[in-house]
Amino acid sequence: MTLHDRLNIRTITETDLLWLDTASQAVGGPMVVSLGTPHRLSDYPTFIAERGSTPVGFATFRIAGLEAELLALAATEQWQGTGSTLLAAVETEVVQAGCRQLMLCTTNDNTDALRFYQRRGYHFKALNAGAFAEVRRIKGITGEVVGQHQIVIRDELVLAKHFTV
Template sequence: MAEPGDRAEVDTLHEREWGGPYVIAHDTRYDLRTLPTLVAVDGAGAVVGALAYRCDAEGLEVVSLVAAVPGAGAGTTLLEVAASTAWAAGLPRLWLIAGNDNLRALCFYQQRGLCLVGVDPGGGEPGAPPEAGDPVRRGGRHPAARRADPGAAYRCRQLTAGAG
């Protein structure tokens, strides 16, 4: 279960990564504060990552994945929990969109078993407005259980939309 301070810590991560609580994906503006969110916490209970998602008939879409320290394993843990959440709900796939120019993210998702299923030409070009719908769409089966730091032990808890 989410802790009272989780919302503020998650909002801080979103501010650092996205400049605030809003992201645009496939011509839709999402307020991350209104989406179900998985929160990764370390052994001391500090928030080290967050994955905001939405579900529909297509599956579970990862709308935002942020980690306090990239490469420490929180993102992998969150992606694995999101995949388990999707499969437990009987959803057909886990999918997301990443900008064409976000090579770190593209590599991260491919290393965890997701596969590229489409490229929007011109995506990620400088000056392209976010509303232009220039994402790389990704989809795939359950991510492989490979961690950047095999010794990292993160727990996940659910942050209910609007909680905090």
């Protein structure tokens, strides 16, 4: 695989599940908790980005009526356009399904993601201060978790993008 190989987006298959398990460590593991609800990523639609035949990122989302939620987005090769391409694919998919909004949750430490999403039209909807305590309880994590940039993870931030039809 080289960066000259074209980035291709496809839907997940059974054979990707082992890879997804490992790749999901970038978002805290195969089970994500958003707004106090646990979601197992393998239960939801997922797009895989691949370069050549090598998976280099994934995006998992769920559709609930007029709203959709991006449950996870990760690129194993950062800053090469993978996250942007995956996010655009999810947006196209949910708009085609009739959704008017795509929301997502991230954490206070993830300043790279906060920059990334705001640059792509996502606005802050809510700050759930201290919400990570409940995530730790659900996941059985004892003690503080130090996230990106050596920041202790405490809070959940909700962002959303609206689509006009």
